[in-house]
Amino acid sequence: MKTPPQLQALIDDGVIDEVLRPLKSGKEAAVYVVRSGDEIRCAKVYKDMAQRSFQQRVQYQEGRKVRGSREARAIGKASKYGRRQQEAAWKNTEVDALYQLRGAGVRVPEPFGYFHGVLVMELVTDAEGYSAARLGEVELDAAQARRFHAVLVQQVKLMLCCGLVHGDLSPYNVLVGPDGPVVIDFPQVVSAGGNNAARAMLLRDVNNLTAWLGRSAPELFETWYGEEMWERFQAGDLQPDSVLSGKFTPDLRAVDLDGVREAINDAREEALIRQQGREAAEEDD
Template sequence: MKTPTALMALIEDGVIDAVLRPLKSGKEAAVYLVRSGDHVRCAKVYKDMAQRSFQQRVQYQEGRKVRGSREARAIGKATRYGRRQQEAEWKNTEVDALYQLRDAGVRVPEPHGFFHGVLVMELVVDADGAPAPRLGEVELGPEQARAFHGVLVRQVVRMLCCGLVHGDLSPYNVLVGAEGPVVIDFPQVVSAAGNNAARRMLLRDVNNLTAWLGRSAPELLDTWYGEEMWALYEAGALAPDTDLSGHFEHDEHEADIEGVRDAINEARDEALIRQQGREAAELED
């Protein structure tokens, strides 16, 4: 296998010793198994702007902090420099989130550093020491599905207590490690307080997991953990160890003004995303 250019710099700097093999490739990044001393780890190489999906990126970036005033102005004006800075911030977001969530006790891979745009982190393994499968690739019995659901709901609560919402959580962003589920892939993580779509994304995250695990444990389909935890969060009453019941009383008379506003914003954002994609492709020509 030819060593990817992005990983050559890490070998030259002594961060890793060798690239063993590709592990997986997705729309945002490619992940490789690498050797660092006596350890086998993952190296996540983010794809270039022109190669990556721009779908719905704008809504994820709302409320994110930018590291400098010049960069913030450039991003706001959507200049080419601004879009490069936006891309850098997109990568840094996952790194920052991993360190923050790991310190808060959330089950995420342990990060080992960010070098030359490459994230080096723990390789999550199964009971046999092989790379852990994704939740969407394993069959679970009812008892295990209920247990996994409880663990994952607790991880979402702990993330929310950190002020973060995963934003793209699904059975394919969860690894089944030797000690249970581990949540991965955070470049799209959003600010719970700073993003107007945070509630909707949180509910979608929880519903995605519940729908999948509810195939094995159907009683989970009658729970409302996402709505319950968001209501507690808004009231300032949510803590990492808060006991949840899964019950929630809906206000059936409330007008869906937020849903209408979101539909309008998404149409506007999609037009901007398409423009950014075309301009990014021109930069590569």
């Protein structure tokens, strides 16, 4: 195969020795199987912003830290330099998250470095040494589904304890290794404490996994792990060793402040429209 230019730079620098084959091409990157000495690894080559189909929506950017004030101002102005900085920040997000989560004991691929915009990391394999299948590609019995669900809920909890929410977790962002599931793909990871959509994303992540695994173990549909861990996180009561029950009782007395604000704004807009209509009618008279 023809070696991509980004990977040729890694060969020239001695980071890797050979590109063996393409592994997958996704919405934000292409992944290749590479050889580094005697080790077989994978290299994730990020696509440029213009090539990516994944839209960098505002909700994913909220709460992310920018390395310097100049960069923050440039990104805010959407200048050419700012767009380059935004692109670099988008790519660095996954690298930083992998190192942080790996250090916290989350089941993610081991990163080996970030070079020339390419992330080199562990190649997750199955028991036979082949590239691991995605969770959405395997059939599980009820016992396996319950076990995988418990492991994945634990990973989501550990991520939340690190202040992070995956943001795009699904059966296709989980690989099945010989020791169980491994979570991958973190470019869209969000700050749990700095993003207003973090709770909704966390619940969506957990619900995506539950919906898939619940096909084999329907009792999982009756669990509420996402809601339970978010409530404990907000209360400052969520720890890596916290035991979750999957039970949750919503506070029906809680006021929906967002709904109240929307109703108030709607009423104000309606009053303004009516006032403008009255003024226009008086001018016509």
